[in-house]
Amino acid sequence: MNIIEFIFIRKFILKLGKMLHKYGTPAFRLEAYLTEVASYLGVHSSFISSPTSLTFMIWTDKHEDEYQIAVRLEPGEIDMNCLSLTDELANELLSGKLSLADADKHLDQINSLKSPYSNLLTGMAFGLGTGAFSMLMGASLPEVLWSGVLGLVVFFWTLWSQKSKRVNLMLEPISALFSALLACAISQYFQSSINIPLVVLSSVIFLVPGLSLTMGLAELSSRNLVSGTARVMDALMQFFKLYFGAFLGVAIGFALFGENTYTPAPSLPFWATWLAVFLLSISLVAVFRTRLKHIHWALMSAFIAYGITTWTSSLFDQEIGSFIGAFALGVFANLSSRLMNQPASIALMHGLIVLVPGAKTYIGLNSFISGKDFVNIDHVGQEVMIIFMSLVAGLIFANVVAPTKKAL
Structure with a gap:
């Protein structure tokens, strides 16, 4: 690999990493995805991602050429449209359908897109x-x-x-x-x-x-x-x-x-709660900038997450219900990723937003400071922490039982 080719490759990886960070990709998914792309392009790499920075380390087989840079970035926001398009572009590059030069030009076009x-x-x-x-x-x-x-x-x-x-x-x-x-x-x-x-x-x-x-x-x-x-x-x-x-x-x-x-x-x-899940899911389509062809996956993930959590919570404790709901959501998201050949995050985020106890965290903070509850929830502080742990554990188990083929 000559120096000109190496420079072109590292510029492409740098641009791709900054774009994926901009679209709110979690660190473990971003690092794994960039490593996969770099390996295909014939270079060795190591990446360190955080919400406000991204560090790139890229080198050739015998370390003839090395490149390292740390970039200060703003925390990303979820953009399912650009994330999906970027993943499709990377798929075409990895399958040999698109040259690196063409892929680089298409990245610029995607990066300039506004919300659909x-x-x-x-x-x-x-x-x-x-x-x-x-x-x-x-x-x-x-x-x-x-x-x-x-x-x-x-x-x-x-x-x-x-x-x-x-x-x-x-x-x-x-x-x-x-x-x-x-x-x-x-x-x-x-x-x-x-x-x-x-x-x-x-x-x-x-x-x-x-x-x-x-x-x-x-x-x-x-x-x-x-x-x-x-x-x-x-x-x-x-x-x-x-x-x-x-x-x-x-x-x-x-x-x-x-x-x-x-x-x-x-x-x-x-029955209004089920209508609320549907309306909330529809609203998230625009907020998350989900592509039209992925809307049905997003709606299914929300209903699967909420339905299974509600059903299992009536049989067991709510914490167990949250674990089973997150597990079912993770399995569905990973399987849907294989079927639609798109990042699992597209289905996962829509379902997860229904499950995460952000509102209960706010209510618990209000109860702690003011000593008053504006919604009747007992032991909200302990419940919030256990639900968060249950959600994370459910997603981890889902990735083990039904792993996704994509890093994103």
């Missing part, structure tokens, strides 16, 4: 998803509707944060603060008996880092200690920022509009 869903559709997904989540939490119909309205307010801040670094830095607390203020105003002038903390939690649910915390624990279980620790601590800080914003917003809202008297209203019937 317009801002209008994504905003509607925020409203639909936040309302659906409140249904899962046992909210009444007025609380569901107001949660959806406030979800649109959170989307406005999310959209603004993409264009302003200052807003991006304070996205979690400012979104929660405005949602809490508006919830207090709604309670005073429109719907006096709403459960304000529940409505606020529902409105910011897409900012609650339950999925990120689960990914961090999964990285720790795979002995990616640096990345896992960083991701877990980042998720905890996001929880604190969200709670502080909501706490401050409610305090200001009560001072401006007066405290409300929460009167529990009748919850929606049981």
Whole structure:
């Protein structure tokens, strides 16, 4: 291998790694995937990934040429569209259907793609998803509707944060603060008996880092200690920022509009929870930028995860139900990866978002600080930790029983 060929190969690997990191790929999957590509291209490699950095080490057989670089990156966001397209591109390269030069050009095209869903559709997904989540939490119909309205307010801040670094830095607390203020105003002038903390939690649910915390624990279980620790601590800080914003917003809202008297209203019937799972899954299609041809896989994963967890939780403890649900989800995601020849993450993330106890973590934080529960859940703190461990264990067992052929 001459020096020119080596330079071209390492530039391609560097670009591919930065793109996969940008799309929210966990460290253990990213490192394994890059190693597979590098091996095919005829070089030796080692990679170290963390939420904010990526280190590349690439060398030839006899170390005639070596290359090492550490890149500072922003934490990635889930983008199933670009992740899928990048994986298809890599498949064509590894199968010999595409030259390295052509693959490099196509990477640039993928990297410049915008979301396949317009801002209008994504905003509607925020409203639909936040309302659906409140249904899962046992909210009444007025609380569901107001949660959806406030979800649109959170989307406005999310959209603004993409264009302003200052807003991006304070996205979690400012979104929660405005949602809490508006919830207090709604309670005073429109719907006096709403459960304000529940409505606020529902409105910011897409900012609650339950999925990120689960990914961090999964990285720790795979002995990616640096990345896992960083991701877990980042998720905890996001929880604190969200709670502080909501706490401050409610305090200001009560001072401006007066405290409300929460009167529990009748919850929606049981069948509404299944409707909520469907609506939440549909909203995640736009939020995660899932391709149209993968929507049915995403919906199936959500129903499999929720259905099996609900059924087994009625037979055993909820922690056992979460383990079995995560195991079933992992097996389904890995098998679907073989069938559609796409990353298992496409099906896995949609189902996992239904299972992760991000909301319960927020509720536990509220109970710990204020001493009050706005949702009737006993021993929420212990339950959250056990559920997180059950989810990670279920995914590990699934990867052993039905391993995926793809690293992603």
